[in-house]
Amino acid sequence: MAADCLFCKIINKELPATIIDENDDVVVLKDIAPKAPVHYLVIPKKHIKDIQSIQKEDANLVAKILFMVQKISKKLPGSQAFRLIVNNGSDVGQSVFHMHWHFLSGKKMQDF
Ligand code: 5GP
Numbered sequence: 664m665a666a667d668c669l670f671c672k673i674i675n676k677e678l679p680a681t682i683i684d685e686n687d688d689v690v691v692l693k694d695i696a697p698k699a700p701v702h703y704l705v706i707p708k709k710h711i712k713d714i715q716s717i718q719k720e721d722a723n724l725v726a727k728i729l730f731m732v733q734k735i736s737k738k739l740p741g742s743q744a745f746r747l748i749v750n751n752g753s754d755v756g757q758s759v760f761h762m763h764w765h766f767l768s769g770k771k772m773q774d775f
């Protein structure tokens with residue numbers, strides 16, 4: 664838990680969110696400003712600022728994030744195609760500094 668972190672507050676249920684799935688280590692919620700018909704945020708409950716801040720001890724947690732991605736992808740209606748995006752740093756658009764993986768689906772995507 665980091666003070667004044669939006670996602671820590673959501674994880675601690677101090678702020679509301681639409682939760683799609685959750686386990687002891689990872690939470691999936693709907694993005695408040697979706698960029699695709701399906702736009703989830705896959706978030707480790709541990710406060711990690713960004714990908715560059717991941718430590719070796721977090722290796723299992725990173726695997727758990729990906730297995731959660733796999734789980735939610737299998738519940739998609741229709742095409743199970745999806746895109747994952749992680750912004751690292753404000754220059755590429757990171758605005759919440761608690762690492763999160765954007766899960767996008769539900770429309771044709773070609774270019775980045
Ligand atoms: P970033 O820009 O850091 O890669 O992604 C942050 C994401 O969090 C954005 O897509 C933004 O729409 C989403 N977001 C910001 N505030 C909230 C909120 O209060 N609730 C939810 N569910 N999503 C949020």
Ligand code: ZN
Nearest residue numbers: 668671710761
């Ligand atoms: Zn946090």
